[in-house]
Amino acid sequence: MKLLIVDDSSIIRRAIEKYLGPLGLEVCATASNGKEALDLFQKHQPDLVTLDITMPFMDGLSCLSEIKKIKPSAKVIVISALSDQATGIKALKLGAFSFLPKPFTEQQIVEEIRRVLGEGS
Amino acid sequence: MTETELRHFIDTVFNYFQQLTGQGPQMGLPYIKNQDSVVMDFTGLIGISGPRKGGIYLTTKRDLLVKMTQIVLGDSSGDDQVLLDMVGEMANTIAGNLQKYFGADFQISVPIVVSGKPTDVSLRLKPPSFVIPFSWEGMKACLVAGLES
Amino acid sequence: MNLQPVDSLWIMVASALVFVMQGGFALLESGVTRSKNSINVAIKNLTDLGISLMVYWGVGFGLMFGVSFFGLIGSDHFVFHTTAIPWKGAFFVFQAMFCSTAATIVSGAVAERMRFSAYILVTIIISFAIYPVIGHWIWGGALFGEVQGWLGRLGFVDFAGSTVVHSVGGWVSLSALLVLGPRLGRYNPDNSVNPISGSNIPNAVTGVILLWFGWFGFNGGSTLAMNDAVPGIILRTVMAAAAGMTAALAVGWPALKVADVSLVINGSVGGLVAITANAHVVHEPESVLIGAVGGIIAALGGKLLDRVRIDDAVSAIPAHLFAGIWGTLAVGLFGDLDILDNGLNRLQQIGVQSLGIGVAGLWALMVSYALIWVVDKIIPLRVTEEDEIEGLNSAEHGATTEIYDLYKTLDEQSKTGDLNLRAPVEPFTEVGQIASMYNKVLDHLQQNVVAKSEYTSILDNVNEGLFLIDRDFVIGPYYSGAMEAIFRTKDLAGQSFSQLLNPLIGTDLIKTMEDFLPMLFDEKLDWKSVRRLNPLSRFTVKYPGDSEDYVLSVTFQRLMDGSSVNRVMGVARDLTEQARLEQSMDQVRREKESEMDLFYKILHMDPSMLAEFVHDFDSKLEKMNLVLEKQQGSPRDVLKSLGRLAHGLKGEAALLELDFIVEATHRLESLIDRLRKKSPLENADFLNLTIKMSELQQTGQRMRHFLERIESFKNAFLDQESVKAASETSLETATEGFVAKLTKLAERIARDKGKEVSVDAEHLRLNLLSPSTLKIVKDILVQLVRNSVVHGIEDPNTRIHRGKNRTGKIRLEIKAEDGFVELRCQDDGQGLDVAALRKRALESGKSPAEVSRWGRADYLRYAFSGDVSTAEVVDQAAGRGLGMSWVREQIKNLGGKISVTFREAAMMDIRIRFPQEDR
Secondary structure, X not given: OEEEEEOOOHHHHHHHHHHHHHXXXXXXXXXXXXXXXXXXXXXXXXXXXXXXXXXXOOOHHHHHHHHHHHOOOXXXXXXXXHHHHHHHXXXXXXXXXXXXXXXXXXXXXXXXHHHHOOOOO | OOHHHHHHHHHHHHHHHHHHHOOOOEEOOXXXXXXXXXXXXXXXXXXXXXXXXXXXXXXXXXXXXXXXXXXXXXXXXXXXXXXXXXXXXXXXHHHHHHHHHHOOOOEEXXXXXXXXXXXXXXXXXXXXXXXXXXXXXXXXXXXXXXXXX | OOOOHHHHHHHHHHHHHHHHHHHHHHHHHHHHOOHHHHHHHHHHHHHHHHHHHHHHHHHHHHHHHOOEEOOOEXXXXXXXXXXXXXXXXXXXXXXXXXXXXXXXXXXXXXXXXXXXXXXHHHHHHHHHHHHHHHHHHHHOOHHHOOOOOHHHHHOOOOOOOHHHHHHHHHHHHHHHHHHHOOOOOOEOOOOXXXXXXXXXXXXXXXXXXXXXXXXHHHHHHHHOOOOOHHXXXXXXXXXXXXXHHHHHHHHHHHHHOOOOXXXXXXXXXXXXXXXXXXXXXXXXHHHHHHHHHHHHHHHHHHHHHXXXXXXXXXXXXXXXXXXXXXXHHHHHHHOOHHHHOOOOOHHHHHHHHHHHHHHHHHHHHHHHHHHHHHHHHHOOOEOOHHHHHHOHHHHHHOOXXXXXXXXXXXHHHHHXXXXXXXXXXXXXXXXXXXXXXXXXXXXXXXXXXXHHHHHHHHHHHOOOEEEEEOOOOEEOOOOOHHHHHHHOOOXXXXXXXXXXXXXXOOHHHHHHHHHHHHHHOOOOOOHHHHHHOOOOOOEEEOOOOOOOOEEEEEEEEEEEEOOEEEEEEEEEEEOHHHHHHHHHHHHHHHHHOOHHHHHHHHHOOOHHHHHHHHHHHHHHHHHHHHHHHHOOOOHHHHHHHHHHHHHHHHHHHHHOOOHHHHHHHHHHHHHHHHHHHOOOOOHHHHHHHHHHHHHHHHHHHHHHHXXXXXXXXXXXXXHHHHHHHHHHOOHHHHHHHHHHHHHHHHHHHHHHOOOOEEEEEEEEOHHHOOHHHHHHHHHHHHXXXXXXXXXXXXXXXXXXHOOOOOOEEEEEEEEEEOOEEEEEEEEOOXXXXXXXXXXXXXXXXXXXXXXXXXXXXXXXXXXOOOOOOOOOOOOOOOXXXXXXXXXXXXXXXXXXXXXXXXXXXXXXEEEEEEEOOOO
């Protein structure tokens, strides 16, 4: 399973990378903005993407729809603030697999990924 | 500092220009300065003592002062000394008006006026200082305030 | 008059047959009326028989057959008592039956609405004032074998009573109906007729057959002798009845489009009535014609009456009056003049017949109408509306039928809704079975209703608003009572949930909700995520006419039917109180959020993470401030950038669980959000924003202070520990251990950075140093190695690209000469990244002019100045440039000097020289 982490905060990128290591996911790349994410996605064709919504250059929603065009089978976990439910709803409509509200704890993201991978409940 | 206080700063500046010239200034976006300062061509600084220690200064571009002296004094010489007096007077008036709002405890010093880019102008101010940029007839100026809360 | 025994017998038999007609009438009339009145109709039939017989015995017979007073009225034989003459007894019995027949005709016509007591009076009237009078005019003198009545003497012929009996019954019926009026609900305002179905048509048909049978005696006995004429009369009677029935059916069926049962009933009776006046003077073909016409008149005459809203319940008037008139007239039309033998020609006969019909009609109608009108004033003819609706069986006689009982139960239930009532079950009747089935249905219903009432009592009592919505978001019929209170709307069932909310919430939320609601029903979507995105999990509403804001929450649960979502259950709560409480508690909590708390949080954090966070925090806030200062784009664009930055801040704070910062940044973010939505947006609105930001900056400063204090704590402890360690272990082991650790550190940092490195510490002669110097040198070494790995050594790709070995090399050396110790750290990395440094310098506010004059030495000085680091990503490993300035300070303490040489993209060589102390 190849994972692409997209978030404009380096701390969050690093945290996700660290937390998800034990799950046996191969973090193929990390990106700090939508444009970069798209390039990396094209290149690595990951199976799983954690996607921040508010990013510079290209926002998460546009990035999401592009990703879905490139590889529809990719599962995208949208990570965004709960105050932005309207965006989350749009993301789900655009084909995001699931929505994880920010801020999240280590346990929450691990559980979410497990669930997406069909391991947890 | 509170929002109401800052609003009062704006109102005071606005009224000043409005009353003297019939044309109020346009306010820009406010921001914060901690160490370094915003200084333009001419600056009038008022020190504040009392419970709200700190300082307020008005700093403007030359053209604005030239226009103001024309309107207020009918003097269009653009002489630096006149402009310095002008900026001092403006700072003084504005600080005086503020005194009405903050009360008698709000003790204001005589204006210190400087031209050019002195580095110590902000020393009297208590950080963080709030910078309220505005433009009047397209000419730029800033009111900067740093008071203890 | 002498009577042969056979004549006597025949008159008695005929009387019995006419008597049977009473049964026929009872069956017919009760059969074609509704069961709630059937008993009343039947009782009237029996009662009028008795009453009419009594009256007729006392007065009527004398008036009719007593010695005539000028042909107008009889004058003796009142209170009839039989003499020795058998003829008179037989004659009385036969005539009394006729009187009763005339009386009983009325009962059917007025059925279902007439008061029983009033009906008895009408029976008395007909038996006393109508029938005997007209009977005398036509048949007077018959007792004495002569014609005494004035009409009879004129040659008027009515053989067995088409006029005397049937028309009289019909005329009186008409008077009564004119006074009574139609049954309730019979006619609509537009004059259309509501059919009222009979309760027991088989009975009615049996009644007609009995009438037909009785008519054998009615007509056959009217010869008053068993003579040769009798068979012919009975034959014609039968044929007329058959013709009447057939003709009525033949004409009525096509006309009504249905073989209505009334056709055959009224057709038969009409045929019989029509032949009654003339059975002895016509031939069979004529009897068939007369009967046929009578039948048609009887069957269809009712339609005429309906036109004028005369509601004849059993078609008595068409059958008896109309057909009777026709039959009487038929004597003149078809009567065999020879047999009539009264000296009149046909025209005269027709004239006399018409006169009789008219005179009898006038008398019967006028007298009966007048008397009934008077009766109505004394005893209202008509029952009350309630009684009529309830039915006369019960209202007039207290009599019930099982259907009535069932009806009463149903009626009671419909009024009270009391499901504990059960219908009385009469065994062995159909209605009994229906009642028992009905009771079973009720049992089940009651169970369900009771179960349901338990649910509904739950629904009425929960505080939450529970409801179901279907795929069109329509609220189902059952929802908890709290719903109406929460949404301040009544009768939610069938309303659209979104329509319900729309007037209470803002347009943004309306739009979001409209996007969201369909997701509830989309089985393909991840339910957990959908629930997380519920925009109604907490929202603010404004009720019309109420200026306050209220906080509501609606959560949803899918109700699965197999794998598809059929309905969604919603739970609505009013969180207003809770929200207000939370707000005030929040206030208290925020106030209590003390420095101690901050201190505690920070103590529990990975210091390097925290350091990084604080730095990042400051620089983000600084960036935000710059956005304001530079103000590129519209104020709204500015807010957008600010929002993004604030959001990032919040996320990082949340990751470190610095809740108070999360909250502060969240408030900042919300403020930005609010401003973004504000219209018009004024620059002054930004004031609050700058205040919030300056508060955050102060928080950042506090954190930085803590961090510095912790750092100094740590150093103090470290000093003690290393002294301890040095005294406890031999220097050699300590040194070896240190070198191993240093190597490991270099490798770990390299791995973290995706680099490869090998440390050559062969010439690192730590034993040349005194213990106090050793400690400082160790720390310096750590910083130097860190710096080399992070800033010096390139990643393997770059290295290969630059023609170097992919693994970077760091060489560490300590040597002593001329009383000085030289510490040397060489690496084959990129040297000093001048471009990066220049960028840093410019960014941190150095003027371009100044930087452009910089030489290598200036860059070096800058690199060690303490506020620079060329690492792109500030992280745990690469300090903040703080490391190098610290090194510089330590060297100063040692009284040493540092010299650095580097070649860009090739190498870096740092030499530190300080005086050697004695060990």
